Amino acid sequence: MILIHGLLxxxxxxxxxxxxxxxxxxxxxxxxxxxxDQTHRGLVLHASVRHFFRFWLWLTTGMVTRxxxxxxxKHHANCETDDDPHSPQVRGLLKVLLEGAELYRAExxxxxxxxxxxxxxxxxxxxxxxxxxxxxxxxxxxxILDVLLLGLPGITVWAVQMLAIPVLAAGVVNGMxxxxxxxxxxxxxxxxxxxxxxxxxxxxxxxxxHHAFPSSARFSQRPWEVDLGWWxxxxxxxxxxxxxxxxxxxxxxxxxxxxxxxxxVQAVIVxxxxxxxxxxxxxxxxxxxxxxxAAGATAGKLFAKxxxxxxxxxxxxxxxxxxxxxxxxxxSQKLQTVYEFRQRLQALWENRTISNExxxxxxxxxxxxxxxxxxxxxxxxxxxLKGYTLQAA
Numbered sequence: 001m002i003l004i005h006g007l008l009x010x011x012x013x014x015x016x017x018x019x020x021x022x023x024x025x026x027x028x029x030x031x032x033x034x035x036x037d038q039t040h041r042g043l044v045l046h047a048s049v050r051h052f053f054r055f056w057l058w059l060t061t062g063m064v065t066r067x068x069x070x071x072x073x074k075h076h077a078n079c080e081t082d083d084d085p086h087s088p089q090v091r092g093l094l095k096v097l098l099e100g101a102e103l104y105r106a107e108x109x110x111x112x113x114x115x116x117x118x119x120x121x122x123x124x125x126x127x128x129x130x131x132x133x134x135x136x137x138x139x140x141x142x143x144i145l146d147v148l149l150l151g152l153p154g155i156t157v158w159a160v161q162m163l164a165i166p167v168l169a170a171g172v173v174n175g176m177x178x179x180x181x182x183x184x185x186x187x188x189x190x191x192x193x194x195x196x197x198x199x200x201x202x203x204x205x206x207x208x209x210h211h212a213f214p215s216s217a218r219f220s221q222r223p224w225e226v227d228l229g230w231w232x233x234x235x236x237x238x239x240x241x242x243x244x245x246x247x248x249x250x251x252x253x254x255x256x257x258x259x260x261x262x263x264x265v266q267a268v269i270v271x272x273x274x275x276x277x278x279x280x281x282x283x284x285x286x287x288x289x290x291x292x293x294a295a296g297a298t299a300g301k302l303f304a305k306x307x308x309x310x311x312x313x314x315x316x317x318x319x320x321x322x323x324x325x326x327x328x329x330x331x332s333q334k335l336q337t338v339y340e341f342r343q344r345l346q347a348l349w350e351n352r353t354i355s356n357e358x359x360x361x362x363x364x365x366x367x368x369x370x371x372x373x374x375x376x377x378x379x380x381x382x383x384x385l386k387g388y389t390l391q392a393a
Contacts, residue, residue: 006151015150019157023164024202026060029053030169031202031229032236038121039069042217043233046241050122058131058138059145060161066132067108070118074107075174076214077117079189080316085113086174089190089316093179100170168201177207184221185212185273186280188313196225203229212273213248221248251275253387260386262356265363267388269349275385276346280311283338283377291332302328310339338378341370 010018033053036042045053057063071085080089085107088096096103107113130137139162146154146161172194181192191211198205198219206219206227213221220227236242251271268275288310292303302324309317309325317325329336348362370382 004151006147006149006154008149010150012153015153015157018150019160022060022157022161025056026161026164027168027202027204028229028232029057030061030165031204032232033057034063034065034068035072035204036217036229036233038065039072040215041120042215042244042246044243044245045236049236049241054122054127054131058135059142060139061165062135062139063165064108064132064135065127066118066121066123067114068104069121070114070116071104071107073117074113076211079191079211080178086170087190088175088179093175096175096178097171100174101166104170169204173201173204173207177204181208183208184277185209186276186311186313187212187273188315190316193225196222198225198227198229202232203227209248215246216248217244218247249274249391252389252391253384254389255387258386260360260364260367262360263390264386264388265348265360267390268363268385270390271388272346272349276342279342279345279381283375283381284310284335284342286377287334287338287375291335295331302331310335334375337373338375341366341373341378 032043033045033050034057037045037050054065057065074083075085075087078084080087082090084090086096086100086103091103142161143155143158146158148154150157177192177194178190179192181194182196183192185208187208189211191208193208194205196206203219203226204210206221206225209219209221209225210216217233218227218230219225220230233242233244237244249270251274252267285307288303288306292300295303305324306328309321309328314322314325329339344366348359348366351359354362367382367386371379373379
């Protein structure tokens with residue numbers, strides 16, 4: 001009887017509670033410890049919490065901290081390129097969905113990847129001599145524990161545990177999270193928010209938000225978005241078991257738009273993801289709607305399909321989309337003007353070699369020229385930009 005029901009003697013229906021709880025704990029360990037603490041340094045977990053998560057991940061995934069961190073950092077550094085370990089835009093959605101864990105393991109075998117991107121992770125005695133050296137021991141021990149506590153059904157629970165992260169994280173988040181969903185921010189990769197409620201994968205569903213602000217400990221950005229991982233962080237912070245280091249900035253706009261200095265430019269650059277989002281909503285989209293309303297039937301159909309083309313970074317557009325973009329802009333001088341001003345604004349923070357004095361002058365020139373176009377939405381946006389200030393420390 002003990003072999004069938006295990007030491008706990010739980011009924012079969014209870015396993016449908018135990019398995020999801022175990023899986024959820026693994027997801028929490030991945031998002032809080034591996035992702036937000038070790039990879040992006042958005043928070044610092046207390047040593048006791050870190051070690052509990054490390055031990056649990058050793059039992060339930062066999063993943064090595066330094067390898068996971070290295071692969072994920074390389075993903076951010078080379079997103080949607082041939083060097084991205086698991087981009088569905090490059091490798092195909094089906095490949096990442098079905099073989100996400102295999103792609104991770106293949107990249108983790110590259111010593112140069114681990115050496116370059118895996119720096120700064122936990123490196124104590126137990127990590128070096130047990131967790132990293134013998135990852136198979138952990139998942140084997142988990143199998144023994146599941147069978148001892150749950151009986152023969154524990155084998156099924158163990159199998160489900162082993163599939164959870166490869167399917168939900170390596171497959172769904174890395175696959176669908178760069179393929180389908182909505183976008184709050186137009187970053188230079190294809191990351192999307194799978195849905196606004198990050199409850200299943202602990203907040204990792206808000207993938208576009210994360211790629212816009214990688215070092216933020218909080219993934220939710222809009223009032224209706226839910227980041228369950230952030231709720232756990234707040235609880236741990238209340239218990240003095242976690243310290244939040246960084247969250248995504250929020251624009252601060254003062255009423256005085258005449259005093260434009262280097263702090264103004266720095267505030268715009270710090271909030272660049274918000275700036276680009278607001279520019280699309282307050283300048284490009286209203287102009288597109290106006291031009292569509294005034295256009296004839298042929299141009300109207302062209303404008304109706306242009307919203308994504310005018311918003312998305314050109315590096316993410318294929319040749320056919322780029323051709324349609326140029327055709328759309330050729331039909332409207334005003335659209336071409338506001339689109340070019342968007343590209344020029346984005347270029348301000350992409351030039352990493354420019355001096356502060358030159359950067360300030362280019363920003364002032366952009367604002368003055370935007371106001372001189374005679375386009376009301378562009379003029380108002382330029383005046384709003386001049387009111388940006390840095391958040392108080």
